[in-house]
Structures are given as structure tokens and as C-alpha cells.
Amino acid sequence: MNNIIASLIPGPVSVPDKVLAVYRNNYGSPDLDKDFLDLYNQTEQKLQQILGTQNRVIMQTGEGMLGLWGALKSCLKPGDRVVSVCTGVFGYGIAEMAESIGATVRKLSLPYNETVSDIAELEKLVAEFNPVMITAVHCETPSGTLNPLSEIARIKRTHGVKLFCVDSVASAGGMPVEADRHLIDLCLNGSQKCLSAPPSMTFVALSNAAWEIIDRVNYIGYDAFKPFKNAQRDFYFPNTMYWHGIAALDAAATLILEEGLEAVFKRHRQAMEYCIGRVTQMGLELYAAPHAVKSPSVTAVKLPANTDWAQFDASCRSKGLAIAGSYGPLAGHVFRIGHMGSQADIRLLETGMNILESVI
């Protein structure tokens, strides 16, 4: 990190000491020691609270993309119909991933600075195409936007779509995901965003409808969900679990629940408001369209005209601020300020915004 005093990269974020502390220990064998199973079960319960679900939550060793691939490959067969809500890099990315495994995908294609608003268009698409799965990204990190899940959930219910697959990697733990209320069958998450753990764990909440399809599709691979179906009951996991990684998830979830979900969500909203307020005062322009929903975990800002991203980034870093550029078509045009997990801290943001103000 060198001289960085405000790390506001939108994940991985700084890991709190209480989470890092789990790595001081040596544990036993996750294959043999009952203590591991107890930890796994207890962590599952905490993650259920954070996601707002009574569905089972599986945890796998790997970065968040593991859960995205695992969900699509575990549930889709070639020719299956999918409707993908695309409002940014990951929304379009998931559509492409589904296509790459043979699904037939129809996209609700919106510009990268939008969130779903004309729900009638989505409803028409779903009614006509009759998909087995709707995919959506809750928080589009590269755009700093948040898609409304409740409206999509209503369409899922009305049209009897079997599976609603939501990437909540950058929202879970920082704002309500409410997987059950939003009828989410596959709720996909990673450890390094609002949970403030290192980027080594994926966790996914799976509905009974999802488990039925997972059973039938019978996909096999490292990312496969099926081997986790009876893993706890039989104490037999498909590979050697990462005890430190589960312990880190547990510690991270504990911190969130001890603070209280409402308090954590409020802290994130306030961080967003502070951040948007400061950048607007500086005369900078938000990337998200005015009517698009902004995410409490990350703010995307248009790079000022005639500004070179590499130079701008270097200037910020030389003064101790780490921010991020963006991806895909947004690269070089948008920069991003993370305020997720341990970053949702007004004092830290104040330090960062003061540096930003001195650079622009």
C-alpha cells in the first residue's frame, strides 16, 4: 500500500483486524474435525441473516466469479432460455457467460449508466420468451448503480419463471438484498466487497427450486453446486475446505450483525450521500444517469474532460488516495470511489475526498 492513506478501491477493501485475526491460528482438518462443520453451519446462519433468506447458503473456495460460473453451469443446459437484465459490465457479462455454455439469451439492454425503470419492457420480453431463468446484477460496481430487484421479482412470479439469479457480490452486507422477499433462487456473493474479507470465498444462497434443477442438470466440476447438497448432512465436502476462509467469512458476518444490519445499511447510505455530495460540490459529474438508482457501495464519476486517467490516478496516489478506473467501454472515461464495508466511514471518505479535491 506504500503511502496510501485512503484506499477507496471498490473491492477488495481493507480487512478489519478482527477478520485478519482468524489467520493467526492453525486449525485442524476440515475433512475430519467436527469443529469445522460447526463453524460452517454457524457461518451459514449468519450469511442467511445478511442475505435475508432461509435458503441454504453454500460456501466455496474461490473469488466471486466462481459463484457466477457455478450458478450458470449448475442450472443451465444448452438451449435453455434466459432473459438477462443488462445495465452494465457484469449484466452483459453474465449474458455472455450464459451464451458461452449454450443457453439462448435475450437481453434487456440498457446503457451502462441506467438502471431498470421501464419494467413493462422487461415484462414483455419475459412474457414472449418464457425463459427458465432471469439474471440480474444488483449492484453494477463499474457503473455505481443499483437495480431494483422487487419489480423484477414481480415479473418472475407473474410469469412463473423458475429461476431468478442475482449477482449481489457488491451489495450483500451493505444494503438489503432480501433474497426471500425478492424470490431470488440463486443469490451470488463474494467475500471482498461489503463483507470486508479477503477475496477468497464465494457464497451462494439456493432455493429449493434451484436445488431441484441443480439435481437434474447434474453438472460436474470444481464450481459445481450439486456436491454441496448433502455436504453438511454427510460431513463430506467435494474438496478440502479452506478453514481460514470460512473463519474469515464468519468473523466478517459477525461484525456486521453485531453492528446491526440497519446500522450497517445506514452507514453505507450516509457514505454514498457524503461521497456524492462532495464530488458534486467539486463540480464533477456522476456517471449514473440522473434517474438511475445509485449504489450505497460505490460511486462512479465521469473523468473531467481532457484528463488522462493514468496521470490522474498517479496524482491521487502520490497524495495518498487510491481510487479505481472502470472496465470495458467505461475504461478511461469513468473513475470509481468505493464506500463499501470498511470504507463506509465518513472520516476515511473525508480524507479521500479532500485529496481528490486537491488533485482535480
Added chain:
Amino acid sequence: MNNIIASLIPGPVSVPDKVLAVYRNNYGSPDLDKDFLDLYNQTEQKLQQILGTQNRVIMQTGEGMLGLWGALKSCLKPGDRVVSVCTGVFGYGIAEMAESIGATVRKLSLPYNETVSDIAELEKLVAEFNPVMITAVHCETPSGTLNPLSEIARIKRTHGVKLFCVDSVASAGGMPVEADRHLIDLCLNGSQKCLSAPPSMTFVALSNAAWEIIDRVNYIGYDAFKPFKNAQRDFYFPNTMYWHGIAALDAAATLILEEGLEAVFKRHRQAMEYCIGRVTQMGLELYAAPHAVKSPSVTAVKLPANTDWAQFDASCRSKGLAIAGSYGPLAGHVFRIGHMGSQADIRLLETGMNILESVI
């Protein structure tokens, strides 16, 4: 770990303090900070030395099975012919994995307590079947055996087999793998065996022949190797890398190289000899056949007649010794003593063997 004073489970093993120390730090962004790329490159060089290869070594976030799946899925298309050397749980397992993705597999099927000795039989199979890939497991952890790679390599060369795929998860870092001398195209490894790091990282050495086929097969997924082809050159990894995990691999590799490869290998051989000596003196019988090659990293022992594994295990644990049962057809009949990585320590083994002696 409670009261365990000698943990001799054959992986994950106790992680040395110098490796755990990397988890005390917070790092920057592996997507953006050049320091991460430097660490990745430097770790690659150390792993090359340990594996005896000049081939590139990729590192992925996940348990060792990630590399096994990644290798088969990245290189095989349905209908491709594979010859699998099967001398234990993992040898047969890899054959099944290859079959599950559509390959046509012929097995050299040996009992689980054997290692390859009649090389003529393998040569006949390869000559007749003309496979694109030969698979073999170097150390069969569940059996405590070690397959001779040099003879298989000779057959690969003689018959122009494109790919030699070796699972060296439980041997690398504890004995010579010599990937280049043994013409290994896909050399698959995990972090939690002889390297004594936590079970979160996979690393794989890939030959040019392997990269060519990976390019052509063009497999996509979390476990795919192709996105790593230019990841270092372009500083663009397929997902957010696990900085702590790479740092742990680096620290573990550094410990091995500082001790010196020859010294480390000797320490493992001596640990094996001590372990075999003690269990033989106790009147216990090795699981491996007399002429089978025993592994310097793990010893498998027949459970004494009329002994219940669960009770035996509980007795050992109550006195402070953790050992492991075995898998598949060996479950309930064989127990295993790990002497890999941090366990290859005569004093630790002495403590463990004294407890074992008091229990049998």
C-alpha cells in the same frame, strides 16, 4: 485443534509462522497495484524451481481440485482419447473426471496398493490407443504410494503423446517432481501439502504444447487456464486475485528454497524411513505392496484386524495424535500418517509414533 499435540493428517498441515505472517497485512488492489504483479512473477519463479521446470506456472484461487478440473476441461474435447494410470483413489478419480467431460478413457488399472512397475503393459496400451493425453498421479495420498514418472515420460516421448498430465499435489515441495525432465505438460499442485500453506491456492506448470491445446480448445469457466495466458503480460487477470494467497505461496516457497531443495527432500525421506520403521516395529503392516514405491510424504498403514476406525481414531485423538483414515474402498481398512511439509520433522513424528504405540 484442542488437545492435539501431533497433527499428522496428510494435509492440510500446520502452517509455519512465517507463512501465517503474510495474513497480518492489508494489501492494495491486485487489479491495480504493480506490486501485486511483481509478487506473482516472483512467486512463479520460486515455484518453477520447486517443480523443476522452465514452463510458466499459473496460480488460481481455489483448492487443488481446481487445477485438476481446469487441466482436463481446458485441454480435452469430447471424444479425445486419454490413457489414465490408475493406482489409487485419485488416479481412478481423474479417469472418471475425464470421462465426465466426454473423453474416451482407457485405464491402466492396478490395485490401490501398487505403483506402476510393468511398464510394458502401459506401453502396449498407449501404442494401441494413441491417446492425446496420459494422466498419472505422482503421490497417491490415500495409498501412501509414489508412481515413477520417468518411465511414463519415456513412453510419452516414444509414442509422441501430446500431453502428459501429472497430479503432483501431494509430492511437490517434498520430493523431486522434475517436471521438465519428466516431460510433464500439465503439472498440477495445491498449497496445503508439502508447501505447508493453507488450502486456498492451486498452481499449475504448463508447457508450450499445453498452451497450444488450451488455445485451441478455448474452454471458458472459472477453472479455465486460457485467461491466464497473457494475464501477466497485460496485467489483466480473469478475476480479482487473492493477494494473501499468493503471498502465502511465496512465503512457503521461500522457506523451501532457503532450506535448500536437497535438504528438504532428504528431510522427507528421513521422515518416511522413521515412520515406516516405527510402525513396522509396532507390528503394523504397511498398506502399500512390498515392491510398490512408498511416498516420502505420507505412509498408509493397515488398520489392525478387528479394530474399529472410529474408536481407534478417538483413542489417538484423546491422547493428542491426529491421523487420518482413507477414502473410497480403503475407508475403514487403512489409516494414514502424514509426514509432509511441516510434518516432516522427526521430533514431531516421534511424539506421534509414541502415542500411536500406546494406543494399538
